[in-house]
Amino acid sequence: MYLFIFAVLAIIFQYSNSKNIIDKYEKDINTFKEKISKLEDDKKALNDKIYDLSYFTVDGNEEALTYFEDKGLDTEELLPKLKDGLLEMNVYDGVDHPIISYASMTDSKIMIDQIKILNHKWILANFTDGKHWGELFINYDVSDEGEITYKLSDYFLYPIN
Incomplete structure (x- = not known):
């Protein structure tokens, strides 16, 4: 039991x-x-x-990529070259940046920070001197020889609050 x-x-x-x-x-x-x-x-x-x-980027724009291919340019080499060309402008003597229309209002140089290539003709870039910052609208052209020329189309400096 x-x-x-x-x-x-x-x-x-x-x-x-x-x-x-x-x-x-x-x-x-x-x-x-x-x-x-x-x-x-x-x-x-x-x-x-x-x-x-990714809609407004050169990588997402088939027509822009086709434009470069039709000119015989390799986009994998060209796109970094475009950015490097703008970043190389950050190395300059004096107070005037080669492409930015503003002079630094602090002790540091004004420099391009961020770059976004929109298509086969336009670039958006951000710039700052550490305290002030703004944006650039840049036209660029790539010659048949691969030479790049930049032209500042418009720019804006944000006001400090």
Whole structure:
């Protein structure tokens, strides 16, 4: 009789313990499914944002890339060369930057920071002297020999608040 009662108690304990473990696993699985679903939604939203941000770039502009290819230019070499040409302008003597129409209003030089090549003719660039900053709209032209000329079209200096 004692053996029967002990066996029933052991079976009840095993059943209860197994049920608790299974319930915990089901809860964990549902939590992870919700997290995966949320992460997939976030991934989709980020992919949409990447697509929107890449719209105004030379990499996302097939016509601009075709323009360079038709001229016989390699875009993988040309695009870094365009950026390097602007960044090399940061090395200058005196107070006047070669392309930026503003002089530094601090002790440091005014320099181009960020560069975004929009297409086969236009570049957006950001400049700063550490305290003041603004943006440039630059036209550029690449000759058949691969020489690059830059022409400042418009610029803006943000006011300090």
